[in-house]
Amino acid sequence: MALPKAREDALAARLQALPVAAGKxxxxxxRAEALARLTAMGLPARxxxxxxxTDPASLxxxxxxxxxxxxxSDESEPFDGMDRLKIVFVDGVFDPAASDDLTLSGVTxxxxxxxxxxxxxxxxxxxxxxxxxxxxxxxxxxxxxNSAFATDGVLIHVTxxxxxxxxxxxxxxxxxxxxxxxxxxxxxxxxxxxLLENGPAAARLNKVMEVEVADxxxxxxxxxxxxxxxRRAVTHLFARLGARSExxxxxxxxxxxxxxxxxxxxxxxxxxxxxxxxxxxxxxxFHHDDTVFVTHAAEACESRxxxxxxxxxxxxxxxxxxxxxxxxxxxxxxxxxxxxxxxDEDSQFLxxxxxxxYADDVKCSHGSTxxxxxxxxxxxxxxxxxxxxxxxxxxxxxFLAEAxxxxxxxxxxENIHAxxxxxxxxxxxxx
Amino acid sequence: MTMLETVDGTEVREGVDRETIETVQAMAGKYKYxxxxxxxxxxxxxxxxxxxxxxxxxxxxxxxxxxxxxxxAYRRWLKMExxxxxxxxxxxxxxxxxxxxxxxxxxxKKPKSLDEVDPKLLATYAKLGIPLKxxxxxxxxxxxxxxxxxAVDAVFDSVSVGTTFKAELAKAGxxxxxxxxxxxxxxxxxxxxxxxxxxxxxxFFATLNSAVFSDGSFVYIPKGTRCxxxxxxxxxxxxxxxxxxxxxxxxxxxxxYVSYLEGCTAPxxxxxxxxxxxxxIVILKDAEVKYSTVQNWYPGDENxxxxxxxxxxxxxxxxxxxxxxxxxQVETGSAITWKYPSCILRGDDSQGEFYSIAIANNAQQxxxxxxxxxxxxRTKSRIVSKGISAGRAQNTYRGLVSMHPKAKDSxxxxxxxxLLIGDKCGAHTVPYIEVRNNSSRVEHEATTSKVxxxxxxxxxxxGMDEEEAVALVVNGFCKEVLxxxxxxxxMEAQSLVAISLEGSVG
Numbered sequence: 001m002a003l004p005k006a007r008e009d010a011l012a013a014r015l016q017a018l019p020v021a022a023g024k025x026x027x028x029x030x031r032a033e034a035l036a037r038l039t040a041m042g043l044p045a046r047x048x049x050x051x052x053x054t055d056p057a058s059l060x061x062x063x064x065x066x067x068x069x070x071x072x073s074d075e076s077e078p079f080d081g082m083d084r085l086k087i088v089f090v091d092g093v094f095d096p097a098a099s100d101d102l103t104l105s106g107v108t109x110x111x112x113x114x115x116x117x118x119x120x121x122x123x124x125x126x127x128x129x130x131x132x133x134x135x136x137x138x139x140x141x142x143x144x145x146n147s148a149f150a151t152d153g154v155l156i157h158v159t160x161x162x163x164x165x166x167x168x169x170x171x172x173x174x175x176x177x178x179x180x181x182x183x184x185x186x187x188x189x190x191x192x193x194x195l196l197e198n199g200p201a202a203a204r205l206n207k208v209m210e211v212e213v214a215d216x217x218x219x220x221x222x223x224x225x226x227x228x229x230x231r232r233a234v235t236h237l238f239a240r241l242g243a244r245s246e247x248x249x250x251x252x253x254x255x256x257x258x259x260x261x262x263x264x265x266x267x268x269x270x271x272x273x274x275x276x277x278x279x280x281x282x283x284x285x286f287h288h289d290d291t292v293f294v295t296h297a298a299e300a301c302e303s304r305x306x307x308x309x310x311x312x313x314x315x316x317x318x319x320x321x322x323x324x325x326x327x328x329x330x331x332x333x334x335x336x337x338x339x340x341x342x343x344d345e346d347s348q349f350l351x352x353x354x355x356x357x358y359a360d361d362v363k364c365s366h367g368s369t370x371x372x373x374x375x376x377x378x379x380x381x382x383x384x385x386x387x388x389x390x391x392x393x394x395x396x397x398x399f400l401a402e403a404x405x406x407x408x409x410x411x412x413x414e415n416i417h418a419x420x421x422x423x424x425x426x427x428x429x430x431x
Numbered sequence: 432m433t434m435l436e437t438v439d440g441t442e443v444r445e446g447v448d449r450e451t452i453e454t455v456q457a458m459a460g461k462y463k464y465x466x467x468x469x470x471x472x473x474x475x476x477x478x479x480x481x482x483x484x485x486x487x488x489x490x491x492x493x494x495x496x497x498x499x500x501x502x503x504a505y506r507r508w509l510k511m512e513x514x515x516x517x518x519x520x521x522x523x524x525x526x527x528x529x530x531x532x533x534x535x536x537x538x539x540k541k542p543k544s545l546d547e548v549d550p551k552l553l554a555t556y557a558k559l560g561i562p563l564k565x566x567x568x569x570x571x572x573x574x575x576x577x578x579x580x581x582a583v584d585a586v587f588d589s590v591s592v593g594t595t596f597k598a599e600l601a602k603a604g605x606x607x608x609x610x611x612x613x614x615x616x617x618x619x620x621x622x623x624x625x626x627x628x629x630x631x632x633x634x635f636f637a638t639l640n641s642a643v644f645s646d647g648s649f650v651y652i653p654k655g656t657r658c659x660x661x662x663x664x665x666x667x668x669x670x671x672x673x674x675x676x677x678x679x680x681x682x683x684x685x686x687x688y689v690s691y692l693e694g695c696t697a698p699x700x701x702x703x704x705x706x707x708x709x710x711x712i713v714i715l716k717d718a719e720v721k722y723s724t725v726q727n728w729y730p731g732d733e734n735x736x737x738x739x740x741x742x743x744x745x746x747x748x749x750x751x752x753x754x755x756x757x758x759x760q761v762e763t764g765s766a767i768t769w770k771y772p773s774c775i776l777r778g779d780d781s782q783g784e785f786y787s788i789a790i791a792n793n794a795q796q797x798x799x800x801x802x803x804x805x806x807x808x809r810t811k812s813r814i815v816s817k818g819i820s821a822g823r824a825q826n827t828y829r830g831l832v833s834m835h836p837k838a839k840d841s842x843x844x845x846x847x848x849x850l851l852i853g854d855k856c857g858a859h860t861v862p863y864i865e866v867r868n869n870s871s872r873v874e875h876e877a878t879t880s881k882v883x884x885x886x887x888x889x890x891x892x893x894g895m896d897e898e899e900a901v902a903l904v905v906n907g908f909c910k911e912v913l914x915x916x917x918x919x920x921x922m923e924a925q926s927l928v929a930i931s932l933e934g935s936v937g
Contacts, residue, residue: 351875
């Protein structure tokens with residue numbers, strides 16, 4: 001079906017501002033297919049049901065809106081001091097000088113820009129493949145745009161148990177940088193990897209990560225979206241899980257003008273486990289959207305979604321989560337919780353937690369709550385001599401704890417906890 | 432989990448006994464109200480155009496303003512698109528291939544009282560168990576110390592056949608009559624409130640209804656009056672290829688109270704029939720309305736042939752402070768259900784409640800739920816929805832809870848539970864939660880499960896046999912909603928749930 005005129009024009013304007021995706025090798029063909037997908041679906045609009053609570057206009061605009069770089073020097077780099085393999089991107093471009101050597105036992109790491117020009121590559125079976133699967137039943141135009149125009153990224157093939165985490169560090173320098181990054185991670189049967197991500201990346205970031213977790217493999221993902229106030233980001237995590245495999249993904253978001261994090265997971269083999277969690281703190285002009293789609297396509301899998309948001313001074317939090325249990329996916333255990341703490345009258349929480357179930361022997365539940373901080377608890381703490389501000393921070397941290405618990409590494413969990421504590425000391429509700 | 436056996440391709444698990452499955456599968460065959468009344472009818476010509484709208488208006492003897500209102504709705508409807516967002520699949524409806532007005536010939540000259548009504552019509556309602564004689568009581572409530580009386584407005588296809596207890600209600604100042612009569616007798620009230628809750632522009636089906644609505648009921652409860660008896664409307668579709676488009680308007684003035692019951696059935700036919708109703712309720716300061724529905728339209732047969740397409744817009748507007756509304760629905764019929772009884776909580780301290788049991792079996796598809804729009808301060812709402820799916824049915828709860836910035840210190844509690852019987856059916860939950868202030872608390876919980884093994888085990892360890900245990904668990908699953916129904920309806924609802932899940936209900 002042809003797109004309406006307005007959508008066609010919006011897409012044409014956006015495409016015009018993008019670099020021509022030339023090149024040879026396997027990637028060129030894959031990009032052409034992605035562009036065809038994008039052209040068929042067009043860019044999202046506020047009228048789309050899937051964008052009901054988040055306005056995609058600033059993500060659609062041909063040029064990235066200006067985002068002043070943010071000085072976060074009063075905080076140390078989050079994963080400093082950890083034994084890790086560091087890969088640095090500045091405004092979405094790989095920086096070899098700042099990065100470590102890309103050799104790691106049990107892992108091969110290549111740059112998309114280089115590997116893409118080969119005739120044959122393992123990533124052909126993954127790049128754009130999970131993204132395409134994720135386009136049904138809901139279109140995700142920014143992911144298709146990413147597959148067509150990604151300028152950089154890494155291809156990580158894990159054949160054994162990685163001896164240390166791979167850490168992707170994003171640096172934002174230009175006030176108008178518009179980065180499109182695409183990573184692929186393939187874990188062979190029994191392999192395991194921890195992937196860390198942190199930093200603001202660019203004024204506007206479009207990032208896709210496709211992860212294939214083979215039978216018995218395990219993937220642990222921790223992402224810290226920093227304190228940078230003006231950047232915009234739309235990210236997609238696409239993952240397919242084999243039998244008895246495990247995926248855990250945790251995201252901390254502190255500020256940012258607009259963030260839309262989509263996670264699209266398919267439990268394709270029996271007894272797979274997927275845990276998704278997010279902790280979000282937002283102050284002022286802040287819009288954060290967690291959109292999750294978990295498909296149970298095999299028996300006896302477990303999925304867990306824990307999303308917590310603390311919002312103040314007009315911040316807006318969005319949660320769109322869905323558990324789809326396909327026919328035959330018996331013994332599914334699906335759990336989803338989305339909660340928001342609104343610290344003042346101006347903040348908003350908009351949620352659409354969905355269940356779609358076609359198997360009878362399942363246990364699925366979701367819960368969603370929203371409200372102010374418990375005044376009784378606050379009063380109790382104050383009566384014990386805890387100053388109001390500190391008492392509030394304590395209760396907020398207790399509220400976020402369930403999400404942070406999903407981080408398996410204790411040191412990292414503690415680090416996140418400490419960062420949040422400092423963030424809360426800096427920010428307070430004016431209401 | 433042990434697979435016990437297979438009944439017609441449905442695996443029977445422990446916890447759902449064989450008889451339950453068989454009974455559920457046989458339910459379409461058991462539709463009690465599938466017979467039709469052989470009666471001479473007058474039809475408007477088939478199809479829909481401005482002349483049909485004019486004809487309906489003329490048949491009802493309506494004033495000019497109402498005809499203009501209908502025509503404006505019709506013209507707007509032509510430009511509207513049928514909504515397709517619900518999780519229901521059905522072939523395109525040909526709006527020109529049906530009748531929009533059908534009335535028994537004997538009703539051409541309005542009978543002055545029930546004594547003048549065609550005995551065939553009276554017999555129809557007698558067979559349905561609906562008492563049209565004032566001395567008669569609803570089945571099941573005899574033998575009470577003080578007999579409870581229910582006034583009935585009986586609607587047959589496009590016209591109201593008669594309304595009981597009118598004189599007695601009039602003594603209390605209560606107006607209870609068909610909407611067409613209200614247009615003639617109480618034009619000011621109708622003009623003031625019609626379309627004020629569901630405007631003619633509201634949605635595709637409500638706009639269609641605004642253009643072609645035929646009879647429904649009109650209720651006015653004056654200030655400070657507690658309606659002396661329960662009011663009820665019974666809708667019967669009888670004619671073939673005919674849509675029913677009733678319109679009900681209830682106005683409950685300051686400090687008044689009324690409990691209103693609605694029932695409906697239709698004959699078994701191979702073709703689908705359209706039912707697009709609008710119910711508007713206006714509740715002023717300190718008033719309270721209870722609206723209960725047992726929806727038992729013909730659901731189609733076990734292969735999904737025939738059945739009613741039920742596209743209904745129901746909304747209550749709590750206009751005054753401390754106004755209260757309670758919707759209770761038991762949805763067992765219709766091939767397609769598209770229905771979201773809603774509450775606008777405009778007055779401070781107003782309250783809305785929604786209790787629902789939706790049972791979908793065979794090829795039935797139900798997409799139903801509610802909207803709670805909190806506008807006033809300290810408003811409260813509560814949603815309890817129980818969905819049961821069996822056969823190849825799809826059952827969706829769809830709801831909205833919206834807390835506006837000014838609705839300070841408001842509360843919502845939502846609980847949606849789904850029960851699946853068999854592995855070919857589906858149960859879905861699509862809630863929208865929009866919180867725009869922080870002093871309000873919103874809680875939403877949903878679960879989907881099969882009959883709970885732990886609960887069964889507990890019951891059995893107390894010496895119950897399997898069947899008794901299932902009966903207790905399933906009864907418990909629906910209890911919160913059944914308890915919310917007025918006694919007269921609880922009887923019917925319980926027996927309906929029993930038909931759907933016989934063998935589970937001891």
